[in-house]
Amino acid sequence: MKINQGKVMTVLGAIEPKQVGNTSTHDHIIIDFNAILTEPIDSKDISKMDEKISIDNLGWVRFNWASSKDNLVYQDVKDACNELDHYRNSGGNTIVDVTNIGLGRDPKKLKEISSKTGVNIVMGSGFYVELAQTLNYTSEGIESLFESIMKDITIGAGDSNVKSGIIGEIGCSWPWTKNEKISMEASVLAHKTTGLPLLIHPGRNQYAPLEIIEFISKLGADLDNVVMGHIDRTIFDYSILKETAETGVYINLDLWGHDSPYYPLAPETYMPGDHERINMIEFLIKNNFEDKILLAQDICTKHRLKKYGGHGFDHILKRIVPWMKIRGIENEIIKKMMITNPTNMLTIK
Ligand SMILES: [Zn+2]
Secondary structure, X not given: OOOOOOOEEEOOEEEOXXXXXXXXXXXXXXXXXXXXXXXXXXXXXXXXXXXXXXXXXXXXXXXXXXXXXXXXXXXXXXXXXXXXXXXXXXXXXXXXXXXXXXXXXXHHHHHHHHHHHOOEEEEOEOEOOHHHOOOOHHHHHHHHHHHHHHHHHHOOOXXXXXXXXXXEEEEOOOOOOXXXXXXXXXXXXXXXXXOOOEEEEOOOOOOHHHHHHHHHHHOOOOHHHEEEOOHHHHOOOHHHHHHHHOOOOEEEEOOOOOXXXXXXXXXXXXXXXXXXXHHHHHHHHHOOOHHHEEEOOOOXXXXXXXXXXXXXXXXXXXXXXXXHHHOOOOHHHHHHHHHHHHHHHHOOO
């Protein structure tokens, strides 16, 4: 059931591809991320988990960002509008909000925020990691998960008429769970049926993206229309990066601005810095993958919002684009990563 082919579906309805403009391809305008709540690195700090964020504990929160309950939720429409006003005033046009089931998606709020700020919002669909779910994938079954995604795309999510324009972020843990494979199978089916892009949250292992690509490829996914997310925190070995890019998927470097190297969700690895993301881009350009690079910030905690001393949704536009120019990345390629590639990805096939 293909509808709106050649258009881009936003929370305010279908738009023309030329209206997409500068885009962040993986962010969260409102979210409840408490599913990933983790103990702080120093167990004596357990009581800090219940503290509200303040200037007195902000340094602690920035390091232990997954341990502050207050940090993991933001759902205020007025605050979100203020954050997006900065984004729009910095030249931002579109945000892909891949908050889906398990992350506190709120279609009506997204619609209100988009109409108040003039920023296009493309809303996600499908299911985040199993850990974040209250429903049981196995008892639900592929068919029912598929129908739920189809409803988001064709009728509207929840009790709204707000339609999803992308399937994602589809959660995969490492090791990849049986139930998450069921969710992925339903997502691939919906992606094939509707022509919508499929955006994936891979497990934290360098080989996770390739394992997922092999699985979805066998199911008939259109790899040209698949976004592999979080590549920057997942792949450290450039030969694996090259192998992943050669499959034809979009490579999403989507954690720009995440500048605490300690990574509580995978402390045996680390969160790379923006300088390493630029190195990765230079490698991808050198290997002719410039048409498959996407950029985003994956803001999912308060401390990365401007209101709480963070970089905000305009971090790439205000700081990374100028930095890439200084590093010698051509304007034409920057335009591809900011506008052309996201537009191609979001256009319904
Ligand atoms: Zn995300």
